[in-house]
Each structure stands twice: as C-alpha cells, then as structure tokens.
Amino acid sequence: MEKLKDRNFQAKMSRLRREDKLFYLFMFVAVFAAALYVALGHSKTMPFAEGWYTYYAQLINEKGLLPYRDFEYLFSPLYIYFIAFVTRIFGYDIIVLRRLGILMFAVIALGVYLFITEIVGRKKAWIAAVATVTATLYLQSEVVQIFYDYIRLMDIFAVFTVLFLMRAVKAMQQEDDQKKKINLIFCGLLNGFFINVKQNVGLIFWAYTVVLLIYLGIYFHHSAKRIVKDLLAYLIPLAVVTVVIYLLLAVTGGLTGYLSMTGGGAISAKGGILAILFNWVPNNMLSFKQALPQALPMLLGLVILVVGREAGRLKDKTGNGCWEKLADAMGALYLLGIIALFILEARHASVAYYFVNWSTPTTYWFFEIVFPAFLAFGFWFLYNIIKKTNKADDYTLWFALSGAYVAISWGCGNSGGLAEGQATTGVAFVVALTLYCLSYYRWIKVLQVAVVAACAGVTIQSASKKMVKTYYWWGADEADFWNSKEEIETIPLLRGIHVSNDTKEVYEEIYKEITENTDTDDTIYCFPQIPIFYSLCDRYDPGVRSKVEWFDVSTDSSVEADIDVLTENPPKAILMYDVGANVYDSHERIFRNGGISGTRKMREFLYNYVYVNDYTFVGIYKTGTNVLQLWIKGEDAENKETAVFDSGDGTFENPYTLHTAEQLVLFSKMVNDGRTFEGQYIEQTTDIDMSGIAFTPIGEIDGESCFKGTYNGKGHVIRNLSIQGKATEDVGLFGRLEGAVYNLGLEAGSLTGDCVGAIASYAVNQEAEIVNCFTDVDVTGSRAGGITDNFAGSVVNCVSAGALTGGENADAIAYNSSIMVENVYQLTGQKTSLLDRPSIQENRVSYADEDVFNSDFLVKRLNAAVREKNKANGESGAEEAITLVEWTKGTDGHPVLVPEN
Structure with a gap:
C-alpha cells in the first residue's frame, strides 16, 4: 500500500x-x-503623424517646458513623462x-x-x-x-x-x-x-x-x-x-x-x-x-x-x-x-x-x-x-x-x-x-x-x-512592408528607419528646404498633426499652446488663441498636412455636433496668412495619399491688410466670398499651390474685370492640384479674362476641375492654347459639374470649347456664344466625353432654328443662329430648366443644393444670367 x-x-x-x-x-x-x-x-x-511624443519629450527635456503648465495636453501625464524619460537616456x-x-x-x-x-x-x-x-x-x-x-x-x-x-x-x-x-x-x-x-x-x-x-x-x-x-x-x-x-x-x-x-x-x-x-x-x-x-x-x-x-x-x-x-x-x-x-x-x-x-x-x-x-x-x-x-x-x-x-x-x-x-x-x-x-x-x-x-x-x-496596410489613419497611409526598404540616412533621427522611395524623397526634401532656409533660432509651424518635423529639423514652434492641433486632442479655445500667437510671432516656415474635407466633416459631426472646429479655423487662417504675408510657396510633396505643402517667409516680406476672401468660412451656409480681380488671382494661386477647397463653397459677389491682369488657370493641367469645391458665380460675370497659353498648353478659367461651377458668365475675353475650354479645360472625374453658365469669349486652339474641352463630368443648362477657332473640334464641348449633357446651346453662323441638331460627338448640344439666340424662345427654355431643377432640389430636401439663377437677354440679345443681389 x-x-x-x-x-x-x-x-x-x-x-x-x-x-x-x-x-x-x-x-x-x-x-x-x-x-x-x-x-x-x-x-x-514612417507615418507623418508619428512622433508627437518625441517633440513633447524635447520640449520637456531641452526647453524645460511642462505639459498643462506651458502647453496644452488633454491626456493623462504618465505616457508623456515615460517617453521623456526614455529619450533623455537613449536619445530621440x-x-x-x-x-x-x-x-x-x-x-x-x-x-x-x-x-x-x-x-x-x-x-x-x-x-x-x-x-x-x-x-x-x-x-x-x-x-x-x-x-x-x-x-x-x-x-x-x-x-x-x-x-x-x-x-x-x-x-x-x-x-x-x-x-x-x-x-x-x-x-x-x-x-x-x-x-x-x-x-x-x-x-x-x-x-x-x-x-x-x-x-x-x-x-x-x-x-x-x-x-x-x-x-x-x-x-x-x-x-x-x-x-x-x-x-x-x-x-x-x-x-x-x-x-x-x-x-x-x-x-x-x-x-x-x-x-x-x-x-x-x-x-x-x-x-x-x-x-x-x-x-x-x-x-x-x-x-x-x-x-x-x-x-x-x-x-x-x-x-x-x-x-x-x-x-x-x-x-x-x-x-x-x-x-x-x-x-x-x-x-x-x-x-x-x-x-x-x-x-x-x-x-x-x-x-x-x-x-x-x-x-x-x-x-x-x-x-x-x-x-x-x-x-x-x-x-x-x-x-x-x-x-x-x-x-x-x-x-x-x-x-x-x-x-x-x-x-x-x-x-x-x-x-x-x-x-x-x-x-x-x-x-x-x-x-x-x-x-x-x-x-x-x-x-x-x-x-x-x-x-x-502598414498604416492608415484618417486618409494618411504608408507603403507596404516590402516596399519600405529605403533607409533615410540624411536625417539623423530617422536613421535605421526604412520607407518607400517616394516617402524618403518627401522627408528629405522637406528637411533640406527647412534646414537650409531657416536658422536654428528661427521658429517654424507644423499643422495640424505633424510635429515630428520640429524634431527632425531641430526647430521649435513660435510658442503655440497646442502643439498638435487635432480635433479631439486640442480645445477650440487654445487653437483660436494660437492664431494670435502666430500673428504676433510669424514663423519662418509653415508646413501643412492637407487633411481631406471628409476628415473635418466627420470629426465636427462626431465631436462638435456639426459645428466649426478650432482646427478648421486654424487651417483657414493659415491659408489666408501665407498668401497675404508674402510667404514663398516652396512646393507640394506627395506620397501615397499624403499631401504636404511648405511655405517659407522671405527676408523682406511685409505683412499686408488684404485678405484672400471678403468673408465666410467655406461652408454652404457661410461661403467664402470674393469680388476683385486680385482675389481671383490669389484664389487661383491657392489652388495651384495645393489647396483644393474640397467640400467648400466660394461665391462671387459682383462682376470682376480682369483687364490687363495676368492669370493662370485655376488648377493647371500640368499641376498637381485642382479645385474640388463649388464655385457659385451668383449670376455674375468675369470680363476680359485673357489667357495666352502656348500652342501645347491646355487652358481655361479652370484648368483641371474636380468640383463644380454654377451660375457664372465669361464675357469679352480671349483664351488661346492647345486644348481650350472656356469654363474648364478638363474634368478630373465624373463628379465635376458645369451648371447654368454662359460664355461669350474668343476661344482658339487645336480644340476650342466654348464651355469646356475634354470633360468627363456633367454640363447642364449652358450657353456658348463666342467665336470658336479650332477646326472641326470647335464646339460648346470640343471633345465631348461627358456623362451628361443637357440643355447646352452653341451659337452657329449657319441658318437654323431647329435647336436639336446633334454635335459632331453625337451628344445633346443644340445649335442656333443669331436670330434664335436673340429670341425669347431660348431664354424661356433655359429658365424652364432652371425652375424645374430648383423645384426638384426643394422637393428632395437637399441641404446643400445650389439655387440656379434665371436668364434674361443681354444688351446684344444673347442669353445672360440675372445676377443675385
């Protein structure tokens, strides 16, 4: 036993x-x-949004600044001090x-x-x-x-x-x-x-x-x-x-x-x-x-x-x-x-x-x-x-x-x-x-x-x-594991990190521009979630309270106070990460009940600030879905009183407004420098005369940016717009368009280039729209479009009455790839009153001679379409539907829009 x-x-x-x-x-x-x-x-x-705490740690260790006392920090303190401790011992x-x-x-x-x-x-x-x-x-x-x-x-x-x-x-x-x-x-x-x-x-x-x-x-x-x-x-x-x-x-x-x-x-x-x-x-x-x-x-x-x-x-x-x-x-x-x-x-x-x-x-x-x-x-x-x-x-x-x-x-x-x-x-x-x-x-x-x-x-x-998918946060992405093989050797803090070739170039080019064009005692400003560049470039911010001005990690009051800080202490360089419109809309819907956030207000301030204070636009930097823009302030730059827009915050209820030729030029420069205005609204409040003013198309064909918002002319016109492009250059008021243009007229101007479209030369995608617009300008090119040239979007209720010189490709829509063409009219020298003969692209462009163009018949047809569209928008309850203005006969008898007061 x-x-x-x-x-x-x-x-x-x-x-x-x-x-x-x-x-x-x-x-x-x-x-x-x-x-x-x-x-x-x-x-x-190396995501651009990484490194918040590296910069926080530098502020604590190198500057002696402390969270809560010297800068805003909405989280508990343990992690920020933990990283400060680690970096103090092992470096950054x-x-x-x-x-x-x-x-x-x-x-x-x-x-x-x-x-x-x-x-x-x-x-x-x-x-x-x-x-x-x-x-x-x-x-x-x-x-x-x-x-x-x-x-x-x-x-x-x-x-x-x-x-x-x-x-x-x-x-x-x-x-x-x-x-x-x-x-x-x-x-x-x-x-x-x-x-x-x-x-x-x-x-x-x-x-x-x-x-x-x-x-x-x-x-x-x-x-x-x-x-x-x-x-x-x-x-x-x-x-x-x-x-x-x-x-x-x-x-x-x-x-x-x-x-x-x-x-x-x-x-x-x-x-x-x-x-x-x-x-x-x-x-x-x-x-x-x-x-x-x-x-x-x-x-x-x-x-x-x-x-x-x-x-x-x-x-x-x-x-x-x-x-x-x-x-x-x-x-x-x-x-x-x-x-x-x-x-x-x-x-x-x-x-x-x-x-x-x-x-x-x-x-x-x-x-x-x-x-x-x-x-x-x-x-x-x-x-x-x-x-x-x-x-x-x-x-x-x-x-x-x-x-x-x-x-x-x-x-x-x-x-x-x-x-x-x-x-x-x-x-x-x-x-x-x-x-x-x-x-x-x-x-x-x-x-x-x-x-x-x-x-x-x-x-x-x-x-x-x-x-x-190594990283994805609110539209910001990174290359996959296997394409991340280029080491960033030229930036000390990133040695040992491997990224894609495109990402490496972005980091190195921004690092080079900032370090070569600013001194160590100069301040820079990085917005909204990219403080890593402070650390990489060995520069500090101008003393803003919020070091990361992101929607739910900064208070609106601090961000708005930082606007005053930047006004009083202009940074030598401003680096912005272009966050998509859906990111702003989503965060404001979730955390602001649809109201305007301080982050949005700061973005609008910065865009206006760099263009009215003589900052030099250095360039757009892209990798994957990431888009960054850099401006550097010149030595002799002086502050100005002029604003890019008269008023507004870009929302449907309170759109940006402009009324001068100078503002239109700045608006064009903004878009070409990378600001897309995605999800935002621009209104023209009066007629604009562009006589003697050089103008670059809004969203150049060969550029990296285009307009993605909504431009509402409110029935007003842009007169005497002159764009004399090269024989190989595509031009228009808008070069590349991904947004929408409503209620706008072009009169007495001249546009010359290769493939020319008076309102827009090219549609980036099928979402682009030209609605309720007219042109009466001279258009010359291998393809001459009275309204547009190669446009994959929608062209609705528009009139082209100017002289078109482009051989067989001279038409309201010169090269018609549009998915929808409705009520589009082209003045022709041929005697006709049918208003229904198809264009050479066999889409619904209708033709009429001077007699028909000067008759009441065409204005009535255009207004009928306007009333039908406005009624449909009202019945559907569309919250952000643009109201179409009505038409009348101009001094020469051609149809023109009736401006809103």
Whole structure:
C-alpha cells in the first residue's frame, strides 16, 4: 500500500513538473511569437503623424517646458513623462522607440497569457498560448497605431490590471482573504497607472471593478464590512498613485492645468460627457448591423457549449493520456506554424497578399459575442444570488473577464468607435472559452482542431493586414512592408528607419528646404498633426499652446488663441498636412455636433496668412495619399491688410466670398499651390474685370492640384479674362476641375492654347459639374470649347456664344466625353432654328443662329430648366443644393444670367 501511495505521489509530481515545464514553454513561445512579429516590422515605414511624443519629450527635456503648465495636453501625464524619460537616456532616434515597442508587445502578450492561464489552469496552458497569440496579433492589426503608441502602454497596464483582478476574484472564490487582499492592492496600483495613461478607459474600468467587487461579494455572501475592506484594498493604492501624481503636478505648477485640460478641456474637445459615453454606439450602428449575422452563430454555439456542460455537469475528459498530449501538440504546432508563416510573409509578399483577402472578424463581431455573454453571466449570478445557490462558481472568472473586456471596449468606443487594439481581452475570451468548453465533451473535442485552425487563420490574416496596410489613419497611409526598404540616412533621427522611395524623397526634401532656409533660432509651424518635423529639423514652434492641433486632442479655445500667437510671432516656415474635407466633416459631426472646429479655423487662417504675408510657396510633396505643402517667409516680406476672401468660412451656409480681380488671382494661386477647397463653397459677389491682369488657370493641367469645391458665380460675370497659353498648353478659367461651377458668365475675353475650354479645360472625374453658365469669349486652339474641352463630368443648362477657332473640334464641348449633357446651346453662323441638331460627338448640344439666340424662345427654355431643377432640389430636401439663377437677354440679345443681389 505504501509503495502504491508513493508511486501515485511520484506520478502526481511528475505530472505537475510536466505541467510547469509546458506552462513556461508555451509562455516563452507565445511571447516570442508576438515579439518576433513586431521585430520584423519595427524598422518599416514612417507615418507623418508619428512622433508627437518625441517633440513633447524635447520640449520637456531641452526647453524645460511642462505639459498643462506651458502647453496644452488633454491626456493623462504618465505616457508623456515615460517617453521623456526614455529619450533623455537613449536619445530621440525613432528607431529606439520602435525597439521599445518590441518590448511593449512582449509584455502585453505575457499579461494576456497569464490572465488566461489563471482561468484555464496550467494543465491547459496551450489554450492560453493560442488565445494570447491570436489576441495580440489581432491587436497589432490595428493599422492606425504605431508600435510604441501611448495606447500600447495603456494596454500593458490594462492586461496586468485584468490579471490581478482575475487573481483577486479567484482568491475570493477560494476564501483566501490574504491572497485576495494582495492581488486587490496590485490591481488598484495598476489601475491607477492605467487611468493616468488614458483616463476615460481607465476610469470606466475602475467603475466596473467597483461594481464587480460588490456584486461578487453579495454572491459569495460576504458581509458589508468585508465588501468594504475589499473595496478599500483596491481603492487605497489607486488613490495613492493618483495623489502622488497630483502632488508632482502641483509642485511643478501643472495641477490646475491638468484638472482643467483632462476634465473640461478633454470633454469639450470630444463634444461633452454624454456624447463621449454614448454617441459612439449610434454613430457605429452600421458596423454593429454588419457584424450581427456573423456574430449570432458563434454566440449561439458558445451558449450551447456552456448550457450543455451545466446541464450535464460534465467533468474534464481530457485525462492524462493521449488527449492531453494531442492537445499540447496541437498548441505547439499552432505556435510553430504561425512563427514560420511570419518569416515566410516577410520574405514573400505574395503570401501576405493571399491571406489579407480572407475575411476576418471585426471588433464589433467580438463585442456582439462578449457583451451578451457578460449580461448572461450577470443574470445567471443574479439568479444564484436570489436562489442562494453557488451553481455559477465555475464561471466566476469568465464573468469577470467578459466584463473587463466590455469596460475597456466601451472606453475605447468613447474615442469614436471600437478598435482592434482594445479587443485583446475580448478575442482572448472568445478563443479561450470556446477551447475550454470543448475540452469537456469527449466526442466533439475534435472541434478544437477546427477552432485552432480558425485562430491560425485570424492570426495570419491579422499579420498580413499590418504588413500590406502598414498604416492608415484618417486618409494618411504608408507603403507596404516590402516596399519600405529605403533607409533615410540624411536625417539623423530617422536613421535605421526604412520607407518607400517616394516617402524618403518627401522627408528629405522637406528637411533640406527647412534646414537650409531657416536658422536654428528661427521658429517654424507644423499643422495640424505633424510635429515630428520640429524634431527632425531641430526647430521649435513660435510658442503655440497646442502643439498638435487635432480635433479631439486640442480645445477650440487654445487653437483660436494660437492664431494670435502666430500673428504676433510669424514663423519662418509653415508646413501643412492637407487633411481631406471628409476628415473635418466627420470629426465636427462626431465631436462638435456639426459645428466649426478650432482646427478648421486654424487651417483657414493659415491659408489666408501665407498668401497675404508674402510667404514663398516652396512646393507640394506627395506620397501615397499624403499631401504636404511648405511655405517659407522671405527676408523682406511685409505683412499686408488684404485678405484672400471678403468673408465666410467655406461652408454652404457661410461661403467664402470674393469680388476683385486680385482675389481671383490669389484664389487661383491657392489652388495651384495645393489647396483644393474640397467640400467648400466660394461665391462671387459682383462682376470682376480682369483687364490687363495676368492669370493662370485655376488648377493647371500640368499641376498637381485642382479645385474640388463649388464655385457659385451668383449670376455674375468675369470680363476680359485673357489667357495666352502656348500652342501645347491646355487652358481655361479652370484648368483641371474636380468640383463644380454654377451660375457664372465669361464675357469679352480671349483664351488661346492647345486644348481650350472656356469654363474648364478638363474634368478630373465624373463628379465635376458645369451648371447654368454662359460664355461669350474668343476661344482658339487645336480644340476650342466654348464651355469646356475634354470633360468627363456633367454640363447642364449652358450657353456658348463666342467665336470658336479650332477646326472641326470647335464646339460648346470640343471633345465631348461627358456623362451628361443637357440643355447646352452653341451659337452657329449657319441658318437654323431647329435647336436639336446633334454635335459632331453625337451628344445633346443644340445649335442656333443669331436670330434664335436673340429670341425669347431660348431664354424661356433655359429658365424652364432652371425652375424645374430648383423645384426638384426643394422637393428632395437637399441641404446643400445650389439655387440656379434665371436668364434674361443681354444688351446684344444673347442669353445672360440675372445676377443675385
């Protein structure tokens, strides 16, 4: 008997040693896999929006400036001081911070592995390994983030806060008060750091933890005194962290600013507390709806597994034999296969491009599984509380984990919506719970193979996504992993970073222009989200309060105050990143209830400022979807009183207005220098005479920019416009047009070139429009278009009455590729009154001689079209529909527009 007991003891110890070995082995390989993936890509690409904290760190370390006291900073202080500390020791090279990112991801993976192991146990460490790699690679697929972003530091504190919460709940379940107290202390400490990296997510997690401890205390029949002790064990260390940070801020003079900026300032920047907490749900309802059909089957499957297990009270059937070994082998095979695929993808782009096209679960898919599971667990525990039973014990940790994910995701949603980066705990929950439940069913255990295979698919697809689309944030992108192979050796802080050839040229050219045309004591201004150029060029800003003037990370009041700073302290160079109109519209809709943001006001100020203060436009720099513009102030430049526009902010309700030839010239220069006016409105408030004024087409054919807004002539004319282009040059009032021109007339001018269109020479795409316009100018070219030349858009209700010289290609639309031509009329010398003979391009251009042009018939037909269009716009309720002005007969009898007052 003694020998039998001894053998049993030895066998048990042998199993424990094996479990410990596998626990550490799986931990090492899982963490290694996560770190390896980041290591493969850490030196690739350099987004223009990276480097905020590099500049913040320089302000702190080199200038002695402090956040909250000396400049606006709407986040908690821990990360900014963390980066300042790291850069003070290791320098400001971006590659150093990228290497820090490798370590950060390894730590995140370690935290995920440990908290999943707390639930599934060391015997099922392979489940924790599969869940960890799947979750951390899914996190990394969030292409909006960089490797060492402040969100990643938040993730570290988040996963370890979850870990100690799991351990505290486990100790509560085991009635081990001492262990529970220790883990609650660590949970509180880490949650304190969590809050002080990203306050909204950390505070929501704090609120969740308080409610959870009370709820489970009631479930476990703890007294009120015992529950209060648990809460104090958690809350006191959290308060200590907060008090210490507050004291440090008070000593440095930043406490008042901190409370103001991270309280009222941050809340106002995001549209108010109710908008922060709840608006993200209706704003992302489409994403929820799209994910629901795929989420429901998975949720139903989990319900069946859990309910089936509870109904039969199944025990673990894994045993100590082949099932256990096969499961461990499957976990090992998953990890080794993933590592091999990482290396294979790094060497062969085709592999990644193959996997990236696979469908992958969205963050909303995971939320629609875990959130209902959390609610179901909560009601189950409530039922047990009412019935005074403890049948929910086995799922206490799963309940706590699902709630942790919901809290973190809800906090993430406050920033606009759910993101892969904050789905970590949810992905780990779904994977681990599924594999864990399947281990209790003897005959369907084989489904674990399918689940692991699905995890492999999600993991490699996540890896492929980040390699193919390395970065994408509000329209800003970067080249893929394999095309990022050019090292930026000429810029000290970017050595070791590899980018595409185009991106390298942009960085090097901007760096060269700024460093060669400014002195080290000159200031420059970088707008709105590209402070990295301060660091790269070793220059500082003119003392603006907001160093990053982005919609939800700066307050409107600070940005507006910075306008005064720039006026009083003109920077030597101004560098602007051209953010698309949809970015402004989306942020203002989400965070300003559709109102005008300070960021938009600053953009409008800058564009006016550089053109009325003699800044020299250096050039447009493009790579991918990124467009940057640089201006440098001349030595003898003087400030002027002239404004490019008389009034307005470019919105439909308050358009920019202009009325002089000088303003029209500046408007043209703006567009040709890169300002597209996308989504904006320009109105001409009176007739403009261009006699004796040299004019360059708005959006030159050979240029890099074009007009994308809406120009409303309001029935007014531009007279005596003269453009004498070369025989090979395409010209028009607008050269390249991607926007719309309404209610405009051209009279008594002369346009000469190759392919000429009086209103516009060329349409960039089918969205371009010329509506309710007339021309009575001389047009000469190999193709002479009275209205337009090669126009792929719409030409509607227009009249051409000038002299056209262009051989057979002389017409209202010289080379008609338009998708829609309606009510377009061309004066011809031939005797006709049909008004319906097709043009040589067989589109609906109609012709008439002088008699018909001078009759009332044509004006009536034009006005009929105007009234029909205005009526249709009114009936459709179109919010931004341009009202068409009516027509009358001019002094020469030709149709002209009736100007609006």
